[in-house]
Amino acid sequence: MLRHLVRSSNRLGACGALLLVGALIPASVAAQTGMITGSVQAATTGQPVNGAQVTIEGTTRGALTNASGRFLITNVQPGTYNVQIVYVGYGSQTREVTVSGGETAVVDFQLSVSAVSLDEIVVTGTAGAVERRKIGVSLASMDMAQIQEAQPMTAFGQALEGRIPGLRSIGTVGGVGATRELRIRGTDSFSLGQRPVVYIDGVRVDGGGGEWGDDAGGSSTCCAFSGGAGEDRLSDLNPDEIDRVEVIKGPAAATLYGSEASGGVIQIFTKRGRNNSPANFSLTSSLGFNRHRENFPTHMRSELQIKGPDGFVAWDPNETLIENGLINSYDLTVDGGGEAVTYFVSAGFNYEEGSVKPNDQKRGNLRVNLNWSVGDNLTIGVASGYVRNRIYALQSGNNWLGIYTNALLSNPRNATADAPYGGGLDVTVEDSKAISTYSDTDRWTGSVTMTYNPLPNFTHKATIGLDAVNDQKTRILPFGRHYTYIGKNGERNIGYRSARKFTADYLANLDYDLPILGGLPGSFAFGGQAYWDVASLSMATGKDYAATGVTTVGGGARTFGGETFEEEVNIGAFAQNRFDLGNLFVTAAVRIDGNSAFGENYGFQVYPKADAAYNLPSDALPGFVSSVKLRGAVGMAGKAPGAFDQFRTYDSNTVLDDQPGVIPYNPGNTDLQPENKTEYEAGIELGLFDSRVGIDATFYNATTKNALLEIPFPPSLGFQDEQLQNVGRILNRGIEVSVNSTILDRSSFRWATMVNYEWNHNEVLDLGATAVSDSLPIYDPDGGNTPIGWDYHERLGGFRTGYPVGTFVSRMIVGWDETSRAHIRSTYAAYLGKLFPGHLASWNNDFALGQSLRLNVQFRGEWGAVMANSDRSYGVRQYAYDEYNRHLDANGDPTPAADSVLNYMRLVTPADSRDNIRLQELSLSYQLPESITTALGLDRSSLTLAGYNLYWWDHCNCPDPNQQYQGGADFSTSPFLGLPQPRRFLLSFRTRF
């Protein structure tokens, strides 16, 4: 055994050379063995099925079908086997085949569509690969390769929109590359991030979004480079590299991921090559454009011909700010493999401009994935992905320098030829556009995975990996232009963020058959996981340049620097056991975590889980019911506090005449624990009418305990920061339903549809002992502004027991005082709505017309949330928005109505509904006739015309009800002048050769 391992190690040393050689050498067939080959097609259309999983049951041997639907498995020992085909969207099939030495057995498959896929192999949230029928939790998977076939996308986050119940991925800020709103099953923390943890090929990666400029070195050093939206690290990913995505939505499934996973896990699997396959090339080229809807609230400028002091008619941003933003994308991939080695190599380039300029993204991706089967029982997988992502960031948001901000918040009566919108917030749009803001990211994500099967029933899998992100930002405010308090002397900001996430993971999996109860099969797994996150930011600013020509930081008369650092270490061990009791599968697991962010006085955290899945026997089901799986689960996962939250610290403060000083900063807390979220989940997965209809319904009830709350010290006790304490409790309860059906499946016409609906109830249960008593008024449901009662609760900061985590509570207008001719504002604050919608739904349709045409339509809707529309009140107070301007008289002077609007907006921020229904995707794909492709020397090829975010229906007095500054990460209900998402049009050509 030891010798074998040593030999394996020696082999590893020669790995690099052999990998290449192995890839090039055609598979040789040993004299004693045979081969299995065949094809897989869709039963009704006859179309080849690409990427179907072919396995020889009872062995670790298998293959994937190629674009022609063909597969080949070599070196099969003579004998009789069951060959199984599994492919998402189709029912699995198993055929018996007999292999003779030196011969090739042929077996073909005709797959029928199926809305349920209980045979699908999944790996996320469970120790080791397992069929979906055996797991008792809700686990969503998305075949990215299939999606790309129908609707080529250039952004991964966009592909997540509306496809997975419980996962909310929406664009909230419109700049190219800007951050998105991404969360699963509601809001589960007051103080920590809401994003799910993201893995790529088993390696924990930086999946965050947002700005980091403000973090490094204080306000004197820099700024939020682009105004707060920042970049989204998920925009680094190239969708064409991704094979599939698995999503687990909460602790019931995420227990084995420990102290970062209570918000769910997104696991991304990149593509791999196929054994015994010649090189398959694939090329995708897309051309298109982004363009905003012309619905900015400034149409009155041109309608009324509002003039500035010199008679200049103010520009309307709808007519002058919105442009077409070019999209141009190329992806070339090649995959294949020999007997021992497979490869997947991908190169992609994506260029995309925003509709408000300057704003663009240039992204180049390279990926090489290799798999090497070293003998019969050792496989080594190497994944290496590199991206260069250069974003010319848009100045937007809650930002003096924002382009959109200054165009919209301009008083048109100030317009001149030099400031055609009206001057904005003391920064003209022209000066805003002269700012250069770049984020330039180099990122490498790689892993080595070794899978060792000393016995068919005993597997060891070890993964080590690294995600290294180097992000350099620059911003130049050129000399000679005017930037509010920065003045006319220019400013240069540079920042460098280095983030490393190391992952080491070991998993052992033993399948057994206990000699009790007549044989009790099961599976026992154990392992450990460690990660080490290190991030450092350094920034520098140069101010006050003497002239043009110098743009380095050092060229400024004044320079500033700053640096921040974070480090977090987590070590965990876990064990899991699953019993296979016929149709019943019962799993229990536990994970133990230690984390450097836990308080000094706190030890290790234990996360237990259990789940059960019961597949009703088919003979017990009525005729129209094909399959029924009942499942239930309970589990716990956590979120660790911030890296240094436990320490009591003092901050430096430059005082007097540039003397060093200190001020109290963080009170610290050595008792800090992780937030613990326990989730109960129950669900049913139904297959109806020959599995033509699939229904997946889940109910969950999750309680976050020990939620970290920032307990404010009274200012008279000194510290600036609040003290984090584990005192809160949050409830998330909800239902997720997915109905998936192929309504028609004929060779001439196929209509597959999927309806997703989710309801989430989010409620603050407890805020701890320091919460203060408070009350909110209750109104007569039939109307009226007078409260008829009061709802008493506890309040801490912006949170209230009995209410959702993100709320809009405000004083409001309750009447009109004729004497002072002013609105009357309530003396109390009222609850006006919640930040995040309680209801989300999507409707996806896939129509196939004959063999060549395919139409995809997705509608998406959200309702139940409100917007604190500060943009409206701000825009009116700036005398900029239609809402005010439409009430001016013929001379452009205020009327009583205009004064009333102004007075209203001075007193309150209006609440607007975020309810909307959106035509999110519409694509038409045409598969080129074989006569043409053959003549061109091409294989299967298609043209797709697609539109995204095309139109939305709402009653929000805003350009887009999804507008949300910083993606909602800060619980702000305000859009804060975040640019809305543009519409997106794309023509793609996709071919294989």
Place this chain on the structure above:
Amino acid sequence: MITKRFTRGVAGLAVLASLAACGDLLNVSDPQRYTNDDLDASLSAVANGVEGAVHQELDQFVVYQALLADEYQHTGTWQGYDEVDHGIFQYGTSAMDGTFNNLLRARWFALDSEERLKRVLGDQAAESSSYTAQVRFSGALADLYLGMAFCEAPADPAGPAVSDSEILQQAVDEFTTTIATAQAAGNAAIAMAATAGRARANLLLGNYAAAAADASTVPDTFSYSARFNNSNANWVVTVTTATFNEAAGMMEKWWSSVDSTGPGATSIRDPWTGELDPRMPVHWDGDRATDNVTPHYSQWKYTLETDDIPMLHADEMRLIEAEALMRTSDFVGATAIINQLRTDVGLSTVPVPGTAADMQALLLTERFAEMFMEGMRAVDLYRFGITEQVFAAMADSERPSSGRPTKFPMSNEEANDNPNIDNDLLQRCLPRTP
């Protein structure tokens, strides 16, 4: 074979668990901020930090006090300034809350630092340390400014709320202690500044003789300012930007007193002689505020972000002496002091007023000029009880004289988070004009 491998697996798990148990692997440290122990070795940074924390609130203090009084009006679009300017803020919505909080924090840091000094230096040595004098003086200053602008505040950390008079009395006591410490440490500068501070606190408490006694010991060369630097800029300068969202300019009542014959820096005219008063520099070059209508007259006393804001100075001391004389009906003596100050800046002298009302008007205009944009105007309107009269004279419908707040309330944060203070609106003070 299986058993053997299984045992190895379990052993591996045990090793992993042992690693986890090894505390060193999970130990991290924060290299970017100071710990408690770090500060014991750097007492100067502690003392400077306390004093600087008070200084850094002066710019906001000045802006809000000017907006509350008849000094400034809001010319931008920020709701916080707008509500103060129009006198429509309430307890719980006052934009001045942040300044209140930071003054309280500075005071706590002074107390905490005093304890640190005693612990590190020893009780006896601490009583004669300049550092101790510095932090005590800073704590007293914080109380002085709290008492000037807010109707109530906790006297102790997390203690119950007391009236502004009690806070000012606490400031008097703290200045007294500071003077003793500074004298023991041989630090004449702090002793003098504390004496000036005590003079003002006593004046605000109505202890005119005590105030004058302290003021008379302060020489004409004395000045103590809140210092700003490149890292901590003077915000008053920022809000002078005409189209800035948080912009503010001189109140309309002063516009006609400004020399508008030509663009550039000028001054408000002296109301008694019509001379341009250099103590009230104002800039107007035709700039309009955000609405493109309102003329934006900027204060021009502070033009650089590093310009300091005077907190205590000799001219104020002279006016304290003048006021003490006025309170004893010695108008001649009071006017003599005032005329000396006017002469010093090149203005003509004024005759001795014949009535108490005229004397008070003269004193107030001189205080306005001498302490222009130093946060004192609102204090004077309040203590003389003339806010309603001043605003009634302006006859500005947007700024009615009735019901206008005359001081700021304590912050919502302190009332919410201090267990000894009720955050009930009805329990919190907010003095207004009738």
